Amino acid sequence: MTSSTILRMKGIRKIFGTVVALDxxxxxxxxxxxxxxxxxxxxxxxxxxxxxxxxxxxxxGETYLRDEKVDIKSPGDAINxxxxxxxxxxxxIDSYTVVENIVLGTPVRNRYALKLDEEEARIIELxxxxxLKVEPRARITDLPMGARQRVEILKALYRGVxxxxxxxxxxxxxxxxxxxxxxxxxxxxxEGLSVVLITxxxxxxxxxxxxxxxxxxxxxxxxxxxxxxxxxxxxxxxVGEEVEVKTSLFFRTGEVGRDTxxxxxRPILRVEKLQVIGPQGRPLVTDCSFEIREREIFxxxxxxxxxxxxxAESLLGIRPIAGGNLWFDEASLAGxxxxxxxxxxxxYIPEDRLRDGFLPKANVAENLILGYHRQEPYSRRxxxxxxxxxxxxxxxxxxxxxxxxxxxxxxxxxxGGNIQRLMLARGFSRPAKLLVAHNPTRGLDIRSTEFVYSxxxxxxxxxxxxxxxxxxxxxLLLLCDRIATIYRGQIVGTLERxxxxxxxxxxxxxGVMTRE
Amino acid sequence: MSELAVQPRHNVRFLVAGFVPYLLAVVxxxxxxxxxxxxxxxxxxxAYSSILFTSFRTPTAFIQTLLxxxxxxxxxxxxxxxxxxNKFNIGLEGQLILGAIGAxxxxxxxxxxxxxxxxxxxxxxxxxxxxxxxxxxxxxxxRFNINEILTTVLMNFVAFSLMDYIxxxxxxxxxxxxxxxxPIAPGAYMPLLVSSPPLNAGILIALLTAVVxxxxxxxxxxxxxxxxxxxxxxxxxxxxxxxxTMFLLSLIxxxxxxxxxxxxxxxxxxxRLIEGMQSNYLQLGIIIGxxxxxxxxxxxxxxxFIAVLEVGAxxxxxxxxxPVEIVFxxxxxxxxxxxxxxxxxRR
Numbered sequence: 001m002t003s004s005t006i007l008r009m010k011g012i013r014k015i016f017g018t019v020v021a022l023d024x025x026x027x028x029x030x031x032x033x034x035x036x037x038x039x040x041x042x043x044x045x046x047x048x049x050x051x052x053x054x055x056x057x058x059x060x061g062e063t064y065l066r067d068e069k070v071d072i073k074s075p076g077d078a079i080n081x082x083x084x085x086x087x088x089x090x091x092x093i094d095s096y097t098v099v100e101n102i103v104l105g106t107p108v109r110n111r112y113a114l115k116l117d118e119e120e121a122r123i124i125e126l127x128x129x130x131x132l133k134v135e136p137r138a139r140i141t142d143l144p145m146g147a148r149q150r151v152e153i154l155k156a157l158y159r160g161v162x163x164x165x166x167x168x169x170x171x172x173x174x175x176x177x178x179x180x181x182x183x184x185x186x187x188x189x190x191e192g193l194s195v196v197l198i199t200x201x202x203x204x205x206x207x208x209x210x211x212x213x214x215x216x217x218x219x220x221x222x223x224x225x226x227x228x229x230x231x232x233x234x235x236x237x238x239v240g241e242e243v244e245v246k247t248s249l250f251f252r253t254g255e256v257g258r259d260t261x262x263x264x265x266r267p268i269l270r271v272e273k274l275q276v277i278g279p280q281g282r283p284l285v286t287d288c289s290f291e292i293r294e295r296e297i298f299x300x301x302x303x304x305x306x307x308x309x310x311x312a313e314s315l316l317g318i319r320p321i322a323g324g325n326l327w328f329d330e331a332s333l334a335g336x337x338x339x340x341x342x343x344x345x346x347x348y349i350p351e352d353r354l355r356d357g358f359l360p361k362a363n364v365a366e367n368l369i370l371g372y373h374r375q376e377p378y379s380r381r382x383x384x385x386x387x388x389x390x391x392x393x394x395x396x397x398x399x400x401x402x403x404x405x406x407x408x409x410x411x412x413x414x415x416g417g418n419i420q421r422l423m424l425a426r427g428f429s430r431p432a433k434l435l436v437a438h439n440p441t442r443g444l445d446i447r448s449t450e451f452v453y454s455x456x457x458x459x460x461x462x463x464x465x466x467x468x469x470x471x472x473x474x475x476l477l478l479l480c481d482r483i484a485t486i487y488r489g490q491i492v493g494t495l496e497r498x499x500x501x502x503x504x505x506x507x508x509x510x511g512v513m514t515r516e
Numbered sequence: 517m518s519e520l521a522v523q524p525r526h527n528v529r530f531l532v533a534g535f536v537p538y539l540l541a542v543v544x545x546x547x548x549x550x551x552x553x554x555x556x557x558x559x560x561x562x563a564y565s566s567i568l569f570t571s572f573r574t575p576t577a578f579i580q581t582l583l584x585x586x587x588x589x590x591x592x593x594x595x596x597x598x599x600x601x602n603k604f605n606i607g608l609e610g611q612l613i614l615g616a617i618g619a620x621x622x623x624x625x626x627x628x629x630x631x632x633x634x635x636x637x638x639x640x641x642x643x644x645x646x647x648x649x650x651x652x653x654x655x656x657x658x659r660f661n662i663n664e665i666l667t668t669v670l671m672n673f674v675a676f677s678l679m680d681y682i683x684x685x686x687x688x689x690x691x692x693x694x695x696x697x698x699p700i701a702p703g704a705y706m707p708l709l710v711s712s713p714p715l716n717a718g719i720l721i722a723l724l725t726a727v728v729x730x731x732x733x734x735x736x737x738x739x740x741x742x743x744x745x746x747x748x749x750x751x752x753x754x755x756x757x758x759x760x761t762m763f764l765l766s767l768i769x770x771x772x773x774x775x776x777x778x779x780x781x782x783x784x785x786x787x788r789l790i791e792g793m794q795s796n797y798l799q800l801g802i803i804i805g806x807x808x809x810x811x812x813x814x815x816x817x818x819x820x821f822i823a824v825l826e827v828g829a830x831x832x833x834x835x836x837x838x839p840v841e842i843v844f845x846x847x848x849x850x851x852x853x854x855x856x857x858x859x860x861x862r863r
Contacts, residue, residue: 360747
């Protein structure tokens, strides 16, 4: 394998308003390599690649492609230079077929009859060469996430790119899909493509990348070949000196705080034969039964989209229950309104926090009281107490390091990481008996993830019961006292701490029943 | 939502930063409209002096401005409250007409009541009729999720015909030569604050209403839920707010405010229902609400400014023969430039 440099970015600087997103960043890409671009949230990985792809204009810096200076003004320009990018959110037309989506915007030979046979043949040829299995005439709506991603990659390859950028490609994939994606990427590199893999998951870069560049706070930290990379070195690069890796919860694999505080006896939440039916009579949650005791973190493992969100929402009264029973603290919850449940002490951290928890046109303080706004001290006799609201907001802003530290700041002006901290601050801000958290660390950097873990364990010690629904098995193995697995809306099996086994959980997640 | 949430030390900077784009937009709008006026062969400075200063030259013109200010502000509030919930009340016109019908009906049918009962009854009838006129589209939205923009607009057309019918067939005044009802009983007249030129007490009710609306939207739990619903209905629902009820409520409040405007027009100014009394208050109310960006505290100021322009424009038409529509162009341009300033600032 040759290792000639195909692309070099020098001294890249980008400023958004008053925020320096990138400062004097260097990046080099060799031909035939898979290059991991690693960094926490807000490190500037995506911004850097968006500049390369012509979506942003850099404020300073130069890009050299095969030793020639280039000025890429738009994605069209980038594609002409042989650079393609697959974004986290796919840009596809759901009602079109795979072939139609791929050729969209390219010259088509038979443009009036729109017979796409030749194009289809080329796509099949490409798909076979790189092992990207798709059904060319299938409609996008009918495809699972992994297949849609292959379509997106084919879209770039069809346009003849030799540099392919993938932005957090594994986010919505099952473990098997991740595996097959990585195999395809290997094949592409062997065929002569260069791949940039943007990610925050260091175990992924260690598995598949040839070289790894780490960014932190908009600056280049280092670039090293995989042979020289260790987990610890990469973490150091990503978080700097602020996290003590040795004592970090994030990198711990053993027992955490189990010896001091045992799970209580009193059940806080009891779910019996819960049923949730979807709009077209489709069962979303079927015969779901479990019990969460005080001082217990109860985990739900499963591949995304197997009824996790519906389960969480039905517990919170957001979604109507079609059958079964719920008891909270010995009182039946059937038919209770969300506002009553919140008042009784259930908190919810939704998975899609921008959609399900964020008020962009309100300020930080107003966001922090959403759901609690009817309770004292925030309001009394239906009138708001702004003094108390702002007082609490200032405390939480300090504790959760929300920037800017101003309760009156417009929430829409906050950066993604700060919005996440805002949502977590609200989730943990009030004393609760039960916390329902769905992927609470998704999109968080290591420092914030660490914080969530310690908060969860701290609240557990104080007696809170938690339902932790997560796509991240490592997270569940670290934190939970028991883990149940959900598959197509049904609880497949439950494991106790001490008998946790990643592979058995994996089997249950794919629907193989092993336990009752 | 968050207009009161300003830290004191930021106050001045906030005010300046908030005010400068407005000033620039107004100046730019006048410059642009000046090109039209000049092209039509009129004297621009003279025209603008007439538009801007007529209101302050004579007591009559000033009181005329205040009389215009009352319905404009109430209509703008009637637009802004649903806007907080991200709902567009384009039915203000019909709601004002129904408010006027309600006040007229009370003023005619209950003529025997003593004044201290009759006037409040007439005003309450106006508020109620306006609210009910908005309640139908609001209910369609609540029950069947039918777009409120469409239904509120359509309700305007029904209101026109209803007004026509009442002013000709029910209580028509045959001597008027224009669809007009007979006058309401004097007991339903709004008392005067200044007798000559006449200024009725409606302005006090209007200002008090503005204060109440401000307190409602910014200091109450329900007002918070209204803003939260407008900001992100899905998140509001997840956190226990009944968003459909908030939509319903916001439109009904909007209708009540427009109904109050109609009632004040009847009891304070016209003393009868006259076809066409709704003027162009709908368009102006929307423009004011949008220029103020739904900020309840800014609405009275903007409404007063627009009232000044309106009164100045009719004077300009009388003395200089410049069509009064030119001021509508100015108002529209102000709005466009303010929206433009927002776009630029976001870049």
